[in-house]
Amino acid sequence: MAYFNGTTPTSTITPDDPRLSEWIDGRLSEAEAAEVERTVRASPDLTQIVDDLRAIRSALGQLESQQPAAGFAQSVLNSLNAAGNTGPGAASNAGDPEVKAEWQRIETQRIAEERAEAKEDSQTPEVAGQPLRPLRMWQTAAMAGALAAGVLVTLVLNRPRVEKEGRETAMVSPPLGATSSLNRDAAEKSARRGLAEHGAIEDANGRSIVLITAADAPPTGLRVRVRLRDEQGRQRLEELLAASHVRIQTDEFAQAKSDRKRESDEIIGGSGTPAAIDALLAALSEPSDSLVLEAVPSESAAADADTLRQSAGEKKSLEKRADFPAMDAAMAKAADPSGGLPPAPAEAVPQAQRVAAGSAADRVVDSERPSANAVQRESADKRTLRAESEMTIRSEDSKAQVKNAGVILWIQIIDETGVGAASQNATSGQ
Amino acid sequence: MVNDEISSDEKSSGTFEGLRASNVHMLSDETTITASSHGGNTIDHDLVNQSVAGSQAAFVTLVKRHQQRIHSLLERLCGCPETARDLAQETFLSAFRHLHTFEQRSEFSTWLYRIACNHAASANRRRRPHALPVAVASPIAAGTSVSARMEQAELKQRLAAALDQLDEGQRQAVVLCDMQGATYEEIAETLDIPVGTVRSRLHRGRMQLRQLVKNL
Numbered sequence: 001m002a003y004f005n006g007t008t009p010t011s012t013i014t015p016d017d018p019r020l021s022e023w024i025d026g027r028l029s030e031a032e033a034a035e036v037e038r039t040v041r042a043s044p045d046l047t048q049i050v051d052d053l054r055a056i057r058s059a060l061g062q063l064e065s066q067q068p069a070a071g072f073a074q075s076v077l078n079s080l081n082a083a084g085n086t087g088p089g090a091a092s093n094a095g096d097p098e099v100k101a102e103w104q105r106i107e108t109q110r111i112a113e114e115r116a117e118a119k120e121d122s123q124t125p126e127v128a129g130q131p132l133r134p135l136r137m138w139q140t141a142a143m144a145g146a147l148a149a150g151v152l153v154t155l156v157l158n159r160p161r162v163e164k165e166g167r168e169t170a171m172v173s174p175p176l177g178a179t180s181s182l183n184r185d186a187a188e189k190s191a192r193r194g195l196a197e198h199g200a201i202e203d204a205n206g207r208s209i210v211l212i213t214a215a216d217a218p219p220t221g222l223r224v225r226v227r228l229r230d231e232q233g234r235q236r237l238e239e240l241l242a243a244s245h246v247r248i249q250t251d252e253f254a255q256a257k258s259d260r261k262r263e264s265d266e267i268i269g270g271s272g273t274p275a276a277i278d279a280l281l282a283a284l285s286e287p288s289d290s291l292v293l294e295a296v297p298s299e300s301a302a303a304d305a306d307t308l309r310q311s312a313g314e315k316k317s318l319e320k321r322a323d324f325p326a327m328d329a330a331m332a333k334a335a336d337p338s339g340g341l342p343p344a345p346a347e348a349v350p351q352a353q354r355v356a357a358g359s360a361a362d363r364v365v366d367s368e369r370p371s372a373n374a375v376q377r378e379s380a381d382k383r384t385l386r387a388e389s390e391m392t393i394r395s396e397d398s399k400a401q402v403k404n405a406g407v408i409l410w411i412q413i414i415d416e417t418g419v420g421a422a423s424q425n426a427t428s429g430q
Numbered sequence: 431m432v433n434d435e436i437s438s439d440e441k442s443s444g445t446f447e448g449l450r451a452s453n454v455h456m457l458s459d460e461t462t463i464t465a466s467s468h469g470g471n472t473i474d475h476d477l478v479n480q481s482v483a484g485s486q487a488a489f490v491t492l493v494k495r496h497q498q499r500i501h502s503l504l505e506r507l508c509g510c511p512e513t514a515r516d517l518a519q520e521t522f523l524s525a526f527r528h529l530h531t532f533e534q535r536s537e538f539s540t541w542l543y544r545i546a547c548n549h550a551a552s553a554n555r556r557r558r559p560h561a562l563p564v565a566v567a568s569p570i571a572a573g574t575s576v577s578a579r580m581e582q583a584e585l586k587q588r589l590a591a592a593l594d595q596l597d598e599g600q601r602q603a604v605v606l607c608d609m610q611g612a613t614y615e616e617i618a619e620t621l622d623i624p625v626g627t628v629r630s631r632l633h634r635g636r637m638q639l640r641q642l643v644k645n646l
Contacts (some may be wrong), residue, residue: 018630056639063584066511068497073493076490076526201474282477285488
């Protein structure tokens with residue numbers, strides 16, 4: 001038998017013996033390891049080989065690999081959706097005539113929708129006789145909507161917008177002042193594009209999918225917002241939190257539960273392992289009519305909370321200050337045969353909104369100068385309308401309170417040794 | 431004991447060990463499992479179940495949990511970051527399409543690694559049908575120490591190049607063990623080969639690497 005470079009012929013271990021690697025990997029029993037160690041120590045060549053193998057093993061472990069691209073998971077999902085794979089096993093069913101027919105139906109519908117959308121786009125202005133590209137048209141529409149927001153504050157525009165059934169909006173707060181469904185959709189799409197950069201995307205059905213995982217969390221902890229659309233959303237959140245391995249600060253959670261009617265976002269502190277957090281996020285991302293998971297794309301948690309509180313508070317106060325006085329003014333003017341315009345409570349309405357509200361009321365008055373009988377009938381109609389409108393607004397206002405209720409989950413990431421728990425305790429009290 | 435000299439910081443993140451650690455975290459309140467133990471990967475299995483039920487969000491979470499490990503594995507198996515990126519995408523797409531066939535008898539990561547290894551092997555067959563046989567390497571010069579030369583940074587590059595010249599089976603065993611931190615049993619399950627074959631492939635692969643590094 002040929003031995004490597006003078007290894008003792010009496011040795012039972014050759015350089016090709018896999019036990020050398022097993023010894024390095026610590027897989028041998030004590031007796032086997034002792035035998036290998038004794039043989040290796042007795043042979044300079046085997047000692048050299050073992051040293052080399054150990055160095056190779058170490059160096060291999062230190063070889064660096066490139067990190068996957070930031071949008072890798074999204075690209076996988078896009079590929080799946082582009083290929084029409086709506087679920088595992090879709091490919092294996094591709095030859096099924098029923099599946100094929102269903103897929104063709106969906107594809108036909110998608111093409112029809114795209115054509116309709118393109119037709120709608122074509123109604124927007126052209127520059128120098130050249131039709132704008134679709135993306136540019138959306139941008140133009142979004143800009144027009146944003147510009148209009150600063151000028152046109154009407155009764156309708158400031159009311160809480162009721163979202164389409166079954167469609168989950170991923171925006172943290174809806175943009176004010178979208179003047180048409182076209183512009184509003186454009187603004188929504190723009191907001192979603194922005195949100196996509198912060199870790200959320202949409203699936204093929206337009207539902208938001210939060211891509212955030214524990215691996216994305218900054219040192220201060222992972223923060224996500226759970227928007228609760230109704231009481232079932234609250235219940236579902238509590239159930240998911242209870243079922244998860246994420247540890248919630250019980251005192252704070254109890255306080256949050258007792259304070260359900262507050263308009264600003266609650267903050268629920270907790271801690272958990274990356275795996276537990278990922279599982280919770282996946283469960284929260286499940287399509288639901290009562291609960292939506294959103295990204296919180298900000299730098300500091302305190303700023304997040306302040307911003308969200310301020311945003312919610314401003315939005316509500318704006319609705320109350322602008323909507324009701326403006327409606328009062330419009331209704332009073334409409335009911336007044338003389339067309340007199342009762343002064344709106346100026347101190348409560350910002351200048352721009354006051355102008356807009358006045359203009360709206362003026363338009364109602366100026367557009368028609370009815371006769372006395374007509375005025376009486378219309379007055380009754382308007383009173384009914386006003387009562388119905390107020391009821392609608394109050395109802396929507398109440399719904400908006402529930403719909404806008406949000407919970408910031410602020411979860412500190414820990415390992416099995418409990419590292420991070422201390423900082424979590426420090427932060428959760430904020 | 432010499433084995434004790436192998437420090438834990440030699441292991442890179444995003445490996446089998448990292449995955450095992452996350453499972454230990456998850457189960458730490460309920461049961462104790464050893465670092466090399468199989469099973470207990472309930473988070474992945476839950477996510478698989480949710481994905482099979484139609485949740486794309488769950489599948490996205492699965493992708494994010496494993497993308498780094500799969501990228502790293504494929505880059506080392508193929509020796510090319512761009513190819514690795516494409517293969518990683520193919521791996522996850524294949525996994526999604528066949529997720530309903532995953533019977534959860536093994537860990538999801540092992541199943542995923544098997545898909546990745548198969549994709550890498552196919553790509554390597556297409557890419558380098560005439561790879562240089564390792565046997566042509568010349569004998570090691572006497573008295574030359576690999577460990578001494580490992581101090582040089584360029585040696586890592588040599589190692590990466592040498593890895594590219596290994597036989598496919600040996601490369602898989604070496605990469606899975608020394609770079610991904612997989613146990614022999616996990617490698618056997620991933621590659622669907624006996625543990626004895628893993629032992630021999632791994633040792634032969636390391637010995638070939640030693641020879642190649644000295645010759646490059």
